Structure formats: structure tokens, C-alpha cells
Amino acid sequence: MKLIFAIVQDQDSNKVIKELSKNNFQITKLCSTGGFLKSGNTTLLVGTEDNRLDLAIELIKKNSRSRKQLIDSSMLPYGMECALPGYHNDLTPYGPSLSTGIDDLEVSYPIEVIVGGATIFVLNVERFAKL
Amino acid sequence: MKLIFAIVQDQDSNKVIKELSKNNFQITKLCSTGGFLKSGNTTLLVGTEDNRLDLAIELIKKNSRSRKQLIDSSMLPYGMECALPGYHNDLTPYGPSLSTGIDDLEVSYPIEVIVGGATIFVLNVERFAKL
Amino acid sequence: MKLIFAIVQDQDSNKVIKELSKNNFQITKLCSTGGFLKSGNTTLLVGTEDNRLDLAIELIKKNSRSRKQLIDSSMLPYGMECALPGYHNDLTPYGPSLSTGIDDLEVSYPIEVIVGGATIFVLNVERFAKL
Ligand SMILES: Nc1ncnc2c1ncn2[C@@H]1O[C@@H]2COP(=O)(O)O[C@H]3[C@@H](O)[C@H](n4cnc5c(N)ncnc54)O[C@@H]3COP(=O)(O)O[C@H]2[C@H]1O
Ligand SMILES: Nc1ncnc2c1ncn2[C@@H]1O[C@@H]2COP(=O)(O)O[C@H]3[C@@H](O)[C@H](n4cnc5c(N)ncnc54)O[C@@H]3COP(=O)(O)O[C@H]2[C@H]1O
Ligand SMILES: Nc1ncnc2c1ncn2[C@@H]1O[C@@H]2COP(=O)(O)O[C@H]3[C@@H](O)[C@H](n4cnc5c(N)ncnc54)O[C@@H]3COP(=O)(O)O[C@H]2[C@H]1O
Numbered sequence: 001m002k003l004i005f006a007i008v009q010d011q012d013s014n015k016v017i018k019e020l021s022k023n024n025f026q027i028t029k030l031c032s033t034g035g036f037l038k039s040g041n042t043t044l045l046v047g048t049e050d051n052r053l054d055l056a057i058e059l060i061k062k063n064s065r066s067r068k069q070l071i072d073s074s075m076l077p078y079g080m081e082c083a084l085p086g087y088h089n090d091l092t093p094y095g096p097s098l099s100t101g102i103d104d105l106e107v108s109y110p111i112e113v114i115v116g117g118a119t120i121f122v123l124n125v126e127r128f129a130k131l
Numbered sequence: 132m133k134l135i136f137a138i139v140q141d142q143d144s145n146k147v148i149k150e151l152s153k154n155n156f157q158i159t160k161l162c163s164t165g166g167f168l169k170s171g172n173t174t175l176l177v178g179t180e181d182n183r184l185d186l187a188i189e190l191i192k193k194n195s196r197s198r199k200q201l202i203d204s205s206m207l208p209y210g211m212e213c214a215l216p217g218y219h220n221d222l223t224p225y226g227p228s229l230s231t232g233i234d235d236l237e238v239s240y241p242i243e244v245i246v247g248g249a250t251i252f253v254l255n256v257e258r259f260a261k262l
Numbered sequence: 263m264k265l266i267f268a269i270v271q272d273q274d275s276n277k278v279i280k281e282l283s284k285n286n287f288q289i290t291k292l293c294s295t296g297g298f299l300k301s302g303n304t305t306l307l308v309g310t311e312d313n314r315l316d317l318a319i320e321l322i323k324k325n326s327r328s329r330k331q332l333i334d335s336s337m338l339p340y341g342m343e344c345a346l347p348g349y350h351n352d353l354t355p356y357g358p359s360l361s362t363g364i365d366d367l368e369v370s371y372p373i374e375v376i377v378g379g380a381t382i383f384v385l386n387v388e389r390f391a392k393l
Contacts, residue, residue, distance in 0.1 A: 001252075005265070007290050007307075021166055025166075026167065027165075027166025027167070028163050028165065028166060028172070028174060029163060029164040030292055031162070032290050032292050032307075034289075034290065034291075035282065035283055035291060045163075057391065060393065061393040064393065116393065117392075117393045118391075119391075119392050119393075120389070120391045121265050121309055121387050121389075122389035123265065123386070124255070124388050125252050126133065126255050128251065128253070130248075130250050131192040131251060132383075134383050134385065152298055157297060159303070160294060161293075175297075176267070176294075176305070178381070178383055256383050257384045258315075258382070258384035259382065260381075261378050261379075261381055261382075262319075262323040262378065262379045
């Protein structure tokens with residue numbers, strides 16, 4: 001038995017849940033917030049037999065997609081090196097990086113952040129029970 | 132150390148928390164939603180020593196129970212084979228299964244779904260700390 | 263890859279998130295409630311490479327702290343042995359323990375509870391993916 005934690009964008013969560021349900025997966029939905037963009041997203045818990053893990057991941061992948069989101073540079077944690085215009089998920093900058101630490105001269109400008117389709121953690125379940 | 136994720140119905144969550152607390156378990160409560168019935172339920176996190184795991188599970192089991200819930204067939208994901216009247220937790224239908232995919236002729240009717248007492252996932256904790 | 267569940271007090275959560283973010287950790291925030299004090303707290307999910315686990319824990323520790331909270335004895339689960347004035351995190355009482363089970367004569371009085379900085383569970387991740 002595996003327990004999947006899948007963090008998806010709110011816009012994709014209903015579609016992901018529907019497709020998983022149609023394929024007889026059971027899902028529990030937790031409302032969550034991204035630490036960086038501070039906007040709402042959805043964390044799904046999906047407990048599944050080991051032999052159906054790949055199907056669950058495939059369904060999540062097919063029903064979620066990455067999107068570009070514009071944020072204001074002033075909302076970044078102070079002194080943070082940030083890529084411009086996007087930010088690769090492995091945290092290597094797409095473009096020239098720009099320090100936001102220039103104190104009073106700090107001018108806010110739009111930064112484009114690429115939010116991925118789904119971030120997935122698969123954990124091993126030691127014991128599963130329906131009581 | 133083990134971390135229990137226990138998904139219980141909202142009606143049982145206070146009783147489960149109280150009984151666990153009286154037995155010196157510590158609990159964190161997360162509000163959650165069922166993927167299928169889309170109604171609120173409660174996900175409890177209980178970190179416990181290995182030798183108290185059985186007691187924690189026993190207390191959760193004693194203080195939660197399954198209930199029948201009527202839902203409208205129109206809210207099922209389209210084209211979903213659904214058991215009538217209930218649905219066994221291992222996803223084998225209780226009764227004759229009925230396809231909800233008959234397009235325009237689709238008439239909505241009440242379907243009884245049996246929601247279990249508690250769904251429990253036990254995970255192994257690599258490291259535990261109170262800082 | 264490890265997945266950290268860190269339960270911190272609401273007052274510390276923004277600082278912890280900011281410091282983790284500045285150090286290139288990614289975080290998902292879940293709103294939660296303590297089972298005992300029933301007040302809001304924050305559960306953070308932080309997925310990190312194994313070799314950055316110690317840094318993540320160090321940052322959480324530095325940016326969260328324990329606080330004393332006064333609660334009314336009447337809100338304790340009935341019949342619960344409770345330490346006076348505080349309660350050590352390993353659940354051994356600080357002072358003389360006092361039964362709250364004396365029925366009609368029960369008089370409510372303030373009890374001091376010490377809420378720790380952060381409670382941390384580290385789980386092993388079998389599979390990680392950004393889809
Ligand atoms: N310290 C940082 N510096 C610069 N850019 C940063 C950053 N942290 C995040 N980003 C960028 O911002 C996007 C949204 O992050 P957020 O934290 O709001 O929302 C995140 C977070 O809630 C969750 N998440 C991703 N990786 C995680 C991890 N390792 N642990 C816990 N949660 C994670 O998935 C959501 C989407 O992540 P995704 O990677 O697709 O997309 C991320 C990433 O492209
Ligand atoms: N694809 C499907 N087709 C037909 N019937 C379905 C179905 N998915 C769920 N059901 C039925 O509906 C009840 C409520 O499911 P729900 O998803 O709202 O609420 C669920 C869900 O939040 C959680 N849960 C159960 N198994 C889970 C799993 N493997 N992974 C994650 N969450 C699970 O526990 C709650 C109660 O589950 P329980 O099994 O007792 O009861 C389930 C089950 O009898
Ligand atoms: N059965 C009990 N009897 C007497 N005193 C009790 C008690 N349960 C908790 N306390 C005390 O009350 C504080 C707040 O607990 P609460 O459950 O609201 O909030 C907790 C809970 O949400 C979470 N937590 C701590 N240990 C946990 C565990 N093993 N499993 C799940 N959640 C845990 O972290 C928060 C802070 O915990 P912390 O230990 O620092 O602080 C605890 C502890 O000092």
C-alpha cells in the first residue's frame with residue numbers, strides 16, 4: 001500500500017479527483033497554501049495498492065498542467081535571489097538572476113513564476129485499515 | 132515512532148480526539164473533504180511510539196462508526212459504475228451495479244453509500260523531534 | 263528525498279516559511295488545529311533532498327519557540343490527570359498532578375500549558391515527481 005501526497009493547482013483539483021474516482025481510486029482533499037506564492041492550492045491524499053500506483057500518477061499527470069503566474073517582486077522574501085522571468089522547478093533560474101536586496105531603491109516589478117502541474121510524494125504505508 | 136493518518140467522519144472526530152487525549156496521545160486535526168461524496172470529513176495526525184500503536188488504533192475504531200449516506204446519482208462522476216445500494220470498502224459492489232452513463236435518458240435517483248468508520252494509514256517515522 | 267511534517271504555532275509559521283524559502287526550500291502550508299488546546303496551529307510540508315534535511319530542521323528550530331498558554335481546567339477531557347502548572351512534552355507532569363474528575367464539586371481554575379516550538383516528523387519518500 002502506498003500513500004500519495006499530490007499538490008496540484010486549485011484549477012486542476014476537481015478534474016484530477018473526478019478522473020481518479022472514475023478509476024476507482026479513493027481520495028481525500030486537503031486545502032493548502034503554497035509557501036512561496038501564498039496562493040491557495042490543493043493537497044490530495046490517495047491511498048492505493050502498489051500495483052495501481054503508476055496508474056494513479058499517470059491520471060494525476062494527465063489532468064494537471066503547469067501555468068505561468070505573475071507576481072510582484074515586492075512579495076518575495078527580502079534578499080532573495082530570484083530568477084527572471086521564470087523559475088525552473090529544480091530551482092535553477094531561467095534567465096539572469098536579480099537580487100531583490102537593494103533596500104530603499106527597491107522598485108517593484110512583475111516577475112513570472114512557472115507553477116508546475118503536480119508535485120508528488122509517494123510514501124510507504126506500514127499498515128492500512130478500514131475500521 | 133509511527134505517524135497515523137486517520138480519516139474519520141466529522142460526527143466522530145471530537146469523540147475520537149477526546150478518547151485519544153485522555154489516553155495521553157497527541158493529535159493534530161486537519162479539515163478535509165471526501166473525494167467522492169465531497170462532504171467534509173476530518174483527517175487526524177497522531178504520532179505515537181511503536182508500542183502504543185495498537186492502543187491508538189483500537190481507540191479510533193471504538194469511537195468511530197460507519198453510516199449510510201444518501202446521495203443523488205447525478206453527482207456521481209459521469210460514466211461511473213456504481214454499486215447499489217452500498218459500496219463495500221474494498222470497492223466490490225454490494226448489490227447489482229448500475230451504469231450512470233445513459234446520456235439524455237439519465238434520470239437522477241437516490242443511491243445509498245456506506246461511509247466507513249475510519250480509514251487508517253500508518254507511516255514509519257524516520258526522525259521525530261520536539262524543538 | 264524526505265518529507266517533513268512540522269507542526270508550528272500560528273505566530274511562528276510566516277517566519278519559518280520565509281526563512282525556509284530564502285534557503286530554497288519549497289513548502290506547503292496546511293491549516294490545522296491542536297487536539298488538546300483546540301486552537302489553530304500550522305502544519306508545514308517540506309519535501310527536501312536528504313542532504314539538506316538537517317538545514318531545514320535547523321531553520322524550523324531557529325524560527326519557532328515555545329510559549330505558555332493559559333487554559334481553563336473545565337476544557338480538559340473529563341477525568342484527565344493533568345499536570346499543574348505545565349506539561350512537559352514527553353507528557354511527564356511538571357508539578358503535582360490533579361485529577362479533574364471530582365464531579366459536581368468541580369471548580370474551574372486556570373492551568374498553564376507549555377506549547378512547544380515545533381513538533382517534527384520526518385518520513386521517507388519512496389518516489390518524488392514534479393509532473
Ligand atoms: N524558494 C523559491 N524560490 C523561487 N521560486 C520558488 C520557490 N519556491 C517555489 N517557487 C516557485 O513558485 C511556484 C509556486 O510555489 P508555491 O510554494 O506557492 O506552491 C508550491 C508548493 O505548495 C508545492 N511544493 C512544490 N515543491 C514542494 C516541496 N518540495 N515540498 C513541499 N511543497 C512543495 O507545490 C506548489 C507548486 O510548486 P512548483 O514547484 O510547481 O512551483 C513553484 C516554483 O516554481
Ligand atoms: N470511487 C468510488 N466509487 C464508489 N464509491 C466510492 C468511491 N470512493 C468512495 N466511495 C464510497 O463513498 C464513501 C465516501 O467517500 P469519500 O471519498 O467522500 O470519503 C472518503 C475519503 O475521504 C477517505 N478515504 C477512504 N479511502 C481512502 C483512500 N484509499 N485514500 C484516500 N482517502 C480515502 O475516507 C472517506 C471514507 O471512505 P469510505 O471508504 O469509508 O467510504 C467511501 C466509499 O464507501
Ligand atoms: N493529552 C495531553 N495531556 C496534557 N497535555 C497535552 C496533551 N496533549 C497536548 N498537551 C500539551 O498541550 C500542548 C498543545 O497541544 P495541542 O494538541 O493543542 O497542539 C499540538 C498538536 O497539534 C501537535 N502535536 C504535538 N505532538 C504531536 C503528536 N505526537 N502527534 C500529532 N500532533 C502532535 O503539536 C502541537 C503542540 O504540541 P506540544 O507538545 O508542543 O504542546 C502540547 C502539550 O504541551
